[in-house]
Every structure is written in structure tokens, then in C-alpha cells.
Amino acid sequence: MIEESSEEKPAVRVDFGVKDVRLLYNAVDFYLENRVKVLDGKEPIKDSTEDVWAMRKLLSSVILEYNFHSQ
Secondary structure, eight states, X not given: OEEEOTTOOEEEOOOOOHHHHHHHHHHHHHHHHHHHXXXXXXXXXXXXXXXXXXXXXXXXXXXXXXXXHTO
């Protein structure tokens, strides 16, 4: 479902289980750790690395909050 936020940017709401969030976190983390190796010395991709780091931080927060509340 796509919603309009207060800043009028499109937002997507998804219903992931914690296993899905962990999988996505691992994929983002792997990408950030290995993207230079994968590029094989080529010029880095202009992929808004700050946005990818922000996504990793958000996913980490979701996992930590789940762990806290599942105790």
C-alpha cells in the first residue's frame, strides 16, 4: 500500500516478519561491506550510499526493538 506522508513523499508500508527483516539487513550489510570488491576497482556507483547506511541503521533498530520486546 502506498501512502502520502506529511512531506508528500510516497511511502510504502510492508508487513515483514523478523526473519525477513534480518535477511534484508544481512543483504544491505553485505552490500556495504563488499561493494568495492564487487566493483572490481571501477568507479563507485552513485547509489546514495548515505541512504543505504540509513536503511541499514533502520533495519538494525527494528531488529534490536524486536529483541528487546521478545524477552
